[in-house]
Amino acid sequence: MYGELSELTLRQKLGQIFMFGFDGHHVPPHVQDLLRDYRLGNIIYFRRNVSHSEQIIALSQELQQQSARWNSIPLSIAIDQEGGMVARIDRDVTVMPGQMTLGAAGSAKYAYDAGKISGMELAQLGITINFAPVLDVNNNPLNPVIGIRSFGEQPEQVAELGVSMISGYQEMGVAACAKHFPGHGDTTADSHEELPAVMHSLDRLHRIELVPFKAAVAAGVELIMTAHVQFPALEPDGKPATLSHRVLTELLREELGFESVIVTDCLEMKAISEGVGVGEGAVEAFKAGADLILVSHRLDLQLEAYAALEQAVLAGEISEERLNESVKRVLSMKQRQQHKLQQAKASSDFLPIGAAESIERCQRMMEQAVTLVQDQAGYLPLDRTEQTLVLWPEVRESTQVDEVIEQELTLGKQLNQLGLSTVELVIGTEPTEEELEQVVHMLQQERFGQIVMGMYNASSSSGQAHIVQLLSKLSEQQKSKVIFISLRNPYDRSLLSSSDTYICAYENRPQMLQALSLALVGSIPFQGKLPVQL
Template identity: 40%
Template structure:
């Protein structure tokens, strides 16, 4: 975007004035279009009989470089003015983060961004080629979004250890368990800062990390060393330090997997985990790191696909009005961004219809639906939400609630669709990663 009118930041009031005058969005003009097509699975015990999730639709603008650290939030009136200038289609699109195929921009991805106004993209290892090619892909995604009402969330799972997605040119960062063995939160914070530097070099702005699960089940097939440990205090102090490093490094941190994935014995990528734990048990262990993160104003929380029959026998956590609406939003008082784990994972795809599950999750209080695989699946979710609002199954005010949280977070980090320079080896934080690993003794 040009230098005088930024999507976010100090010129928000000017952008708002443009919205009110033109009624065509924050940074530009454009007409709402309908949507394209897209193709689909990603976290944990034997599924019970599937619940029946309730069945349950913006004009555009230009771009800015992400700030080094979060900025002050805009006023309610500023964000409200922006939302009032968006169409229902644009607002619903902001509530979806979708995956793409391949290492290059294809027509299906362009169509999804242009016609469904997708609010964000998640990238996996298979989407990254070499360093230059990977950054070109990110820049092409930003360019494709240039006519939409808000810059993209460009996200990745870059935890360290086995969950490392970035190109091979980056030095390897060890897993959380290794970092926790130092018992030094300063080193965990430094890890977060290094992860942030990696992502920013790539033009990315969201990291689905850190893991705040307490790995209390030694047979857990999906968490394991991704957790900082088996002790709530260790996980809390190390996890919050990593979260701080990411945030202060200018990258949105998404803590996961609420209300806790550490005691499962089934991988929710494959099937639906079931945990027979009461709320009191979760409060005394699993909730501890998440409660602390909420008190530290965490940016976003990912909710797990786990069924807790003693709390809500009709829906897993990611679709549960009890767990999201009453407990996370109510008891814990969290008013930030809530995102589902990937809805194409086996836990949901095998036991629930993905579009129906998406609508149920929004009704429960979720803001962002992660649809990591399949252009067709992302379109089905988008169409289902539009239909649900038009049918009156979901009130548009409920959509506005989520869009307000999403736009506020995008503003906080001054997100931008401006391209980033193709980095060289000298731009990578590899030397600092190696020095940091020596402090860990690794």
């Protein structure tokens, strides 16, 4: 271990149980102060911190160098690089498929390879923890925050693919994190915005939600992240899991036997910050059994959380023995990660960032996942002789999970490269009145033999739903062959009839668009299988 606990000051110990984030591509002065004065031991990156690979490497090195001036214990640097639509880094790296894409491909080997490739690239960027995989069983079509971040709705498949991905990450020296314990899949609210609840019985939780987490514990996952979700069957006092001793200590530690690091989801999320508050939340989460407290954004809230926990220890509300338990877990995790990283770098499997072999492997995964749900009218493959209209949905506003991605490649451009004559109209995922009028005008003024509509969470967008209705009528009247494609949430099927042609692609990343285009023109077969019921 990195030194003896008896040699560490209280602030050095407290620094190891907090993880903070910051803005910018360089280490700002206030983070230098946190490293010096508070001995901060853990950092989280978001998209705001990353641009290209050389910049990320330089930032990681700068952070470690600044930390080493005051602390002999190396920093942990974490990120949410789940793959697919939740990937903070999307330049110069191999962006692996999202988890529902891997669920549709249905291969444990692919899940392992996705973790391994992503892990070896993150390690070279100086990142030591990936907050992935998501082990939530997504069996609620109305879930606003998990959805395609899950492998699917079958707990056994989520467990199998999740464990395989964990193995891939950790063999490459990056600590994996199973989230969001004990399960955020069957909620209709987003814990970024409010406090959700899962009302199922204890028996049901053990049969569904807990299955993947039990498998992850048995497989040696290094971290498990808590859910800001109420589980009355587990915690009758109404506390969210993050603040519940019954959930974190009695269930996860004692019953399931998890011995490594419990990390909270960010305490700034409204489920906590607008409930007990960030300061009290940090104390209550630690008393419940958490080892690592995550406060991602605001310096004032980070200092509030640190001060509250420090005061709780000084006042004897939290014993130093309890503090030592968590510090030991964090330091042991760091040491194991460093050892595995050294082994991985010494192996012949350790490929450079963005290696052709990695990109090719990712492409095969995408091709295996594209799913044809229904095509009763026989509109596929696309006719290369017909003029084709492509309606492309563009994400224009970032949310807590979705982020605006600069994307040069669209489906229309990709189909055009394959020899189709395409006209592409880009609309927002929340189309404006002007965009809706433009769609109607185009359909009235020109005849298109084929129309391909990309749908992006269309079931929650009145504008996209209106366009779907217009196109379904055109198809029924046999004026155009209309193909609907989900580029995110497969539950958009609810807007269609059984006679509409429908494909699920699960994400709009460039390599998925290449695979999707090849399937649309018949160059490769549709091979994916739906990992959820529609």
